[in-house]
Amino acid sequence: MGTPRKVKPKWGWQNSVVALLLCINLCAFTWFLWALPGNFDRTTKVVSTVASWVVSLLAFFGVKKASSHTSFAAFLSLPPVGLCTLAITVGVWLFILPIHGVTVSVVAAGTYHPLPDAAVTLDDKKLLAGPDGKVRANSLLAASYRLKVESDGYDPQETTVAFEDVLRNRNIPVALHARRGTIKAASNPSAAAVYLDGDKETMKGQTPFTQEMDPGRHTIRFAKAGYQPTAWEEFEIQRGRQTELPLRTLQRQAGAAKEYPVLFASDPSGAILVVDGKAWGTTPSQVQLTLGQHMVRYKLGNVDCGPPKPIKVPPYAVVGHLDNCGKQP
Numbered sequence: 001m002g003t004p005r006k007v008k009p010k011w012g013w014q015n016s017v018v019a020l021l022l023c024i025n026l027c028a029f030t031w032f033l034w035a036l037p038g039n040f041d042r043t044t045k046v047v048s049t050v051a052s053w054v055v056s057l058l059a060f061f062g063v064k065k066a067s068s069h070t071s072f073a074a075f076l077s078l079p080p081v082g083l084c085t086l087a088i089t090v091g092v093w094l095f096i097l098p099i100h101g102v103t104v105s106v107v108a109a110g111t112y113h114p115l116p117d118a119a120v121t122l123d124d125k126k127l128l129a130g131p132d133g134k135v136r137a138n139s140l141l142a143a144s145y146r147l148k149v150e151s152d153g154y155d156p157q158e159t160t161v162a163f164e165d166v167l168r169n170r171n172i173p174v175a176l177h178a179r180r181g182t183i184k185a186a187s188n189p190s191a192a193a194v195y196l197d198g199d200k201e202t203m204k205g206q207t208p209f210t211q212e213m214d215p216g217r218h219t220i221r222f223a224k225a226g227y228q229p230t231a232w233e234e235f236e237i238q239r240g241r242q243t244e245l246p247l248r249t250l251q252r253q254a255g256a257a258k259e260y261p262v263l264f265a266s267d268p269s270g271a272i273l274v275v276d277g278k279a280w281g282t283t284p285s286q287v288q289l290t291l292g293q294h295m296v297r298y299k300l301g302n303v304d305c306g307p308p309k310p311i312k313v314p315p316y317a318v319v320g321h322l323d324n325c326g327k328q329p
Contacts, residue, residue, distance in 0.1 A: 100166045101138040104129070106149055109175035118151040118176070122161065142167045149174045153215070153239030180212045181237035184244040185220065191286055192224040192250060198232065206281045207248075215239045222248050225288060226259050259288035260313055264296070271298040271305060289313045 114133025154176035223229035
């Protein structure tokens with residue numbers, strides 16, 4: 001009695017569905033690699049595509065050889081193969097379909113105030129933030145994106161929205177730093193002390209005066225020995241712009257003693273100059289002093305460069321006063 005002949009299973013519609021899904025998934029994944037918005041360069045895309053097809057072909061022939069005693073139709077009819085194909089299909093199309101998105105929230109750094117009308121760019125997709133500083137980007141592939149946020153008066157910021165953030169539809173907070181403005185002020189005579197924002201004790205520098213400041217409204221005052229100090233004057237700093245104040249002419253005080261220019265320098269330069277207990281900026285610096293004796297000292301940071309020293313101002317010349325500040329004898 002001979003061995004019964006095995007009957008090969010017929011190719012059914014289930015086999016066609018599974019084979020078609022496998023082919024479609026591979027083609028869709030290939031398209032996905034090429035459609036990613038700038039994540040890979042052309043060489044990387046070519047290598048990834050070729051590798052995916054080669055791996056798929058190797059897997060196919062490997063399965064065929066391993067199942068030499070099982071027909072391909074019987075193999076596709078196995079429940080685990082069908083379930084695995086279904087799982088792969090769901091995963092592939094979850095990435096491929098443009099059903100993802102992110103929310104970008106734009107605020108001012110330090111204040112966390114929303115910045116309406118901020119320009120948000122996700123690769124080539126341009127959006128505009130609403131009154132609450134938020135904008136929603138929909139219809140995105142599951143991939144990473146280059147994010148650029150710009151707003152008038154603020155430094156632009158660029159970052160990367162991660163693949164996981166897009167897949168999970170997350171909120172992306174972005175804090176922009178405001179551009180500081182600049183004030184420029186001068187006085188006649190020059191070398192007048194400059195005070196800002198109601199602080200009468202801390203001299204910010206001497207005229208001609210230039211300094212970066214935060215945007216907003218500020219006040220300024222000029223003072224110089226032998227002259228009447230000016231009243232506090234209000235001015236406004238705009239983001240990223242320079243505000244130049246008109247030249248301020250100081251009025252000499254009635255009956256004030258005549259003053260003479262004295263040039264102070266130190267080695268190294270940049271030391272804080274203190275004359276008669278009053279700070280006059282950093283060396284080198286020219287100061288108007290009355291006739292007679294004055295006490296002078298220098299400071300580097302919070303360290304005095306020796307004890308105060310007396311100088312005498314004559315009526316006929318500029319006095320050059322040197323001090324080996326911070327140097328060992």
